[in-house]
Amino acid sequence: MAMDIMTSPVVAVGPDSILDEVCDLLVTRGLSAIAVIDHGALLGIVSEEDLIHRAEIGTAAPRRSWWFRLFGNNTALAANYLKSHSVHVTDVMTRQVITVSLSTPIEEIAALLEVNRARRLLVVNSERVVGIIARADLVRTLVSARKSLPSKISFHDDASIRREIIAALRSEAWPSIGEADVIVTNGVVALWGGYLSEQERKASLVLAENTAGVRAVDDHRVPFDIAYALV
Incomplete structure (x- = not known):
């Protein structure tokens, strides 16, 4: 849940803050973002x-031609100028912020994060x-999860290995490999038959490799178009 991976408390400034204060906090604390809060309420x-497009460093949007200024979107042009020239936090901040609950x-x-192409x-x-919560927090969660994984069992009988692989294949929507195409001998998995795509081939190899007791995987499959041509 969010409460398990979030960073707290959140570093924040008030709506009357100026850009210098924000920049100092970002640099000195090694942060990538700062919340703007007014009496507990999130503003942005x-x-x-x-801060990428700023007049001070010459990265503000270039001035448009008279034709664009005449027929362009006045509101958007003025908003871009505010964001790149104002020192007031409320002019620079992003107001549309994605929020979640503790649970x-x-x-x-x-x-x-993915759908909104957001970083936090x-x-x-x-x-x-x-x-x-930033993307980095998810990476840290992944690291912790992998460290807590139980070590692979050094020995597993071939029948149970095969059952686990087949059960895992059945739980996914992408495999085209059949039960008869999975053979396990002394912990070595042999895959036969065909596959529809290179992505499917690699995914099924990973599935087999991640099964407890598997020592190696021998892939004897061929693309289905070749398999059909050989029939």
Whole structure:
């Protein structure tokens, strides 16, 4: 859940803060984003992405031609100028912030980050910001999970290895390999038959390799188009 992987407390500034304060916090604390909070209420977030296009470093959007200024979107042009020239946090921050609750599952958090192409999201409880989760937090969770995995059993009888592989194949939607195409001898898995794609071939190899007791995998399969041509 979110409460298990979030970073807390969240470093934040108020709506009256200026850009210098935010930059100092980002640099001195090694952060990538800072929340903007007013009396506990989340207003927005200032991240590294918000500071990429700034007039001070010559990366602000170039001035448009008179034709574009005449027929372009006045609101968007003015907003871009504010973001690249203003020193007020409320002008620079991003107001659309993804939030989750303390009990939001990790898989939902990963999906939100991916779908929204976001680098982080905030955790709220009773409308108060209580934590922040970045992509790096998911990586750290992965590292911890892998370290806690039980070590592979050095010996497993061939019949149980085969049953586990077949059960794992059945639980997935992508395999085209049949039960008869899986043979296990002395911990060595032999895969026969065909496959529809290179991605499927590699995925089934990983599935077999990750099965407890497997010593090696011998892949004798061929692409289905070749298999059909040989019939």
